[in-house]
Each structure stands twice: as C-alpha cells, then as structure tokens.
Amino acid sequence: MSNPAEDALSREKKQIEASVFVGEEGEDPSTPNMNMVAALFLALFGLLAIYFAWDLSVPDSFYTAPGLLPILVGITLVGMAAGLAHTAWKSGASLRVLTRKNRLIAQFMADVENRRSLVLMGLVAAYVFAVDFLGFDLRIPLGxxxxxxxxxxxxxxxxxxxxLKIFWRASYLYCALVAVGWVMALAAVFRYGFRILLPGSG
Structure with missing residues (x-):
C-alpha cells in the first residue's frame, strides 16, 4: 500500500519537471544559448567603446589621452564576452541560436534584469556620443x-x-547627491591631480 505523502511528493516532482522549459526538439534549457547572445551583445558594445575612444584626440601622449580609460574598459568587455562565449559553448550553446531570434528575443525581454541591461547600454551609448560630439569646457578663474x-x-x-535611479531606486535627490559627489571628485583627481585631459575638454 502506497504512502499518500509519497504519492503527493511524486506528483509535485512531476509537475515541477514538466514546468521546466525545454527548447525545440528536446534541447537543453536555454541558459547557455542566452549566455551566447549576451556575449555577442557585450562584445559588440566593447568594440564600439574602443572605436569611439580611439577617435578621441591625443594632445600629449597615449598614456594621458582621454580615450585611454574607455579603451581599457572596452578591451575588458571584449575579454569578458570571450570568456562568457567560451563557457556557453562548453555548456552546449550553438551558433544556430541566432536563427531562432524571435523566440530568444521574447525570452530575453521577459526578464526585467535583461531589460534594465539594455537600458543601461543605451544610456552609456548616449553618454559616449554626448561627451564626444557635444563637448564644451567652462573655465572659471577663482584667484x-x-x-x-x-x-x-x-x-x-x-x-x-x-x-542609480534604475538600479538603486533611491529618490532623485539621493541619486543626484551621489552622482555629483562621485563625478566631481573623480574629475578633480584626474584633472588637477594627474593633469589628464578629460573627454570633451578643449
């Protein structure tokens, strides 16, 4: 005679197994494929950062150029993308993932963190464009x-x-205070301390 508790546990286990998403033709769950897509996006973003940073002027030497830090960040992003793609490939990801883009896009956009990541990428791209093409430099003599x-x-x-508002979700006042404090402090260190010309400066 079967135990009612064991029967209920077995039914619950079967329901959980049935609820796990499995891709087309019984393939593995889509996590490796999603990692491959994320790696491609990350590599593209890193290459764009390197491209725009390389186009910045070099007034003195390469080691004090405004684009040095963005170039290093871009190289780091490309390296991270390569590592993520390698891990995804070893986990069973396939380049055929690109042929099922509609299903993957729907899965990707269903995750709120992925949507935030896309917004972040858009913000950074707009930021790089604004600093590079809308540059100005105000100088106020203080004695x-x-x-x-x-x-x-x-x-x-x-x-x-x-x-900060998107990811920290604090009030605009707190976000503004943190942003102003950090940016002005970092700008002062690089501009007045290390004498490095910042992006967008004349």
Missing part, C-alpha cells in the same frame, strides 16, 4: 586656481543619476 566644468562632468552626472 588661486581655475575651476573647470566640462561636458564630461555634466553628462556623467546626468547618466549616473539615471543609472
């Missing part, structure tokens, strides 16, 4: 030194406020 405020500070503050 003992000249205070500078350029497009780097302005657009960095705006972008950081938006990013």
């Amino acid at each position: 003992f030194f000249t205070f500078q405020f350029g497009s780097y500070e302005l657009f960095s503050i705006i972008a950081l406020i938006a990013i």
Whole structure:
C-alpha cells in the first residue's frame, strides 16, 4: 500500500519537471544559448567603446589621452564576452541560436534584469556620443586656481543619476547627491591631480 505523502511528493516532482522549459526538439534549457547572445551583445558594445575612444584626440601622449580609460574598459568587455562565449559553448550553446531570434528575443525581454541591461547600454551609448560630439569646457578663474566644468562632468552626472535611479531606486535627490559627489571628485583627481585631459575638454 502506497504512502499518500509519497504519492503527493511524486506528483509535485512531476509537475515541477514538466514546468521546466525545454527548447525545440528536446534541447537543453536555454541558459547557455542566452549566455551566447549576451556575449555577442557585450562584445559588440566593447568594440564600439574602443572605436569611439580611439577617435578621441591625443594632445600629449597615449598614456594621458582621454580615450585611454574607455579603451581599457572596452578591451575588458571584449575579454569578458570571450570568456562568457567560451563557457556557453562548453555548456552546449550553438551558433544556430541566432536563427531562432524571435523566440530568444521574447525570452530575453521577459526578464526585467535583461531589460534594465539594455537600458543601461543605451544610456552609456548616449553618454559616449554626448561627451564626444557635444563637448564644451567652462573655465572659471577663482584667484588661486581655475575651476573647470566640462561636458564630461555634466553628462556623467546626468547618466549616473539615471543609472542609480534604475538600479538603486533611491529618490532623485539621493541619486543626484551621489552622482555629483562621485563625478566631481573623480574629475578633480584626474584633472588637477594627474593633469589628464578629460573627454570633451578643449
């Protein structure tokens, strides 16, 4: 005679197994394929960052160029994308994942974190464009030194406020205070401390 508790447990286990998504023709769950797609997006974003940063002017030497940090970040992103793609490939991902783009896009957009990541990528792309093509540099003499405020500070503050609001979800006041404090502090260190020309500066 079977135990009612064991029967209920067995039925629940079967329901859980049936609810797990399995792709076409009984393939493995789509996590490796989604990682492959994410790696492609990450690599594309890193290459774009390198391209735009490489186009920035080099007033003195490469080691003090405004585009040095974005180039290093872009190289890091491409390296991370390569590692993620390798892991996804070893886990069973296939390049045929690109031929089933409609289903993958629907799965990707169903995750709120993925949607936030896309918004973040859009914000960063708009930020890079604004700093590069809408550059300005204000200089205010204060007697003992000249205070500078350029497009780097302005657009960095705006972008950081938006990013903090999306991911931190604090009030706009707190986001603005953190963004202004961090951006102005970093700009002061690089501009006045290391004498490095910031992106967008004249």
